[in-house]
Amino acid sequence: MxxxxxxxxxxxxxxxxxxxxxxxxxxxxxxxxADPTHLHFYFHDTVSGKSPTAVRVVEPPPAASSSPMSMFGMVNVMDDPLTEGPEQGSAPVGRAQGLYMGSDQARLGFLQAMNLVLTSGPYNGSTLALLGRNCPLDAVRELPIVGGTGAFRFARGYALLRTHWLDVRTGDATVEYDVYVMH
CATH class of the missing domain: 1.20.5 (Single alpha-helices involved in coiled-coils or other helix-helix interfaces)
Incomplete structure (x- = not known):
């Protein structure tokens, strides 16, 4: 039995x-x-003026072994606005929160780690996590999406970045983002 x-x-x-x-x-x-979701917005990185959205927390060391334009060793922390259009006053869609650091000794190249925190539209309250190499002087950069929360839980994909505007004197920039995400 x-x-x-x-x-x-x-x-x-x-x-x-x-x-x-x-x-x-x-x-x-x-x-x-499933087809990927496409998001399009603009990222505004302001390091100058009275209300910066990115703050340098580590200065690059003296340029003894690296190119002076590489910013090798520099670390900035950011809480940058994301907007529908390239103008600062355009409708907000979220925030880019994280850091970028000079990680290339020969040229301007950053390791960028950030969360795209969406605050409007159908993905309000969801986030995307990006981590990768960003060389801001290249015409197009690609950053991988390594995860997300909310509607983007288990997300994967990529973001294409194009500099829309850059003030080389101050370092302020507006960057166009085309994000393709599977979730």
Missing amino acids: AKKGVTTTVVLFLALVAEAHAVHGAGRRKEEA
């Missing part, structure tokens, strides 16, 4: 595992077949 009970338990367990796998697998196939 005990043998029959164990066999029934094993069969029921295998049936539950197969059902759970089928349900989970179906969801995964649906996600993989």
Whole structure:
């Protein structure tokens, strides 16, 4: 009798595992077949003036072993506005919160780690996490999306960045973002 009970338990367990796998697998196939969501906005990085949105917390060391234009070793922390259009007064869509640091000894190149915190529209309250190399003098840069929260939980994708405007004297910039995310 005990043998029959164990066999029934094993069969029921295998049936539950197969059902759970089928349900989970179906969801995964649906996600993989989904089209990416495209987001478009502008990022405003202001390091000058009375109300900067990015603040230098570490100065680059003296340019002994690196190019003076590389900013190697510099660290800025940011809480930059994201807007619908390139004008500062354009409708807000969120904030870019994180940091960027000079990580290239030969040219201007940053390691950028940030959360795009969306504050309006259908993704209000959701975030995207980006981490990657950003060389601001290149025409187009690509940063990977490594995760997200809310509507973007388990997100993956990429962001294409294009400098819209740059003041080389102050370092202030407006950058166009085209974000493609699977979620």
